[in-house]
Amino acid sequence: MTTRVFRVTVRGVFSDLDADQRTALLDRASEHSVLRAAFTPEGHLSYDIAVRTAFTFRFQDTGECEEDIVAAVERAETVARAWLDERGYGYKNLRAQAEDLSQAPLGKRQRREAARRD
Template identity: 70%
Template sequence: MTTRTFRIMVRGVFGGLTDEQRAELLAAAPEHDVLHAAFTREGHLSYDLTARTAFTFRFLDEGEAEEDILEATERAEQAARAWLADRGYGHKNLRSQAEDLSQAPLGKRQRRAANTAG
């Protein structure tokens, strides 16, 4: 069986942050800048509190079957909740979006490479 790669984004909004929590997040903002966003196994958090209170975690996971994306999404949501809870950050409107890269359409360069190889 082939391994499938899943990219999962868990989005939400910080809620009820104290002044101290806001200052903490602002101090850590450079490492959570959206320009450095990446899909990682442990999850990468990005946000810009100066613009809005929304955040996005990006996770990379794997599975063998198409149905494994549901478990991968649940793991990603649990990891995001745990990260927020460990720091005491309130949140709301948590939602996720997952993509099975084996099902993603090929880009122009990928199609050209596939046609050349064949």
């Protein structure tokens, strides 16, 4: 069986942040810039709290079958909630979306390379 790669995005909105929490997020904003966003096994958080209160966690996970994507989404949501809860950050509208990269359409370059192999 082949290993499937899943990309899971967990989005939400910070809620009821006090002044100290906003300052802490602003102080670490460069670490969480959208320009540094990446799908990682441990998850990467990005936000721009100076502009809006939305945030995004990006996770990369693996599985052996299509049904494993459900467990990957649950793990990602659990990690995101834990990160927010550990820091006392309020949040709302948490939702997750996942993509199985083995099911993703090939890009132009990938189609060209696949055609060369055939």
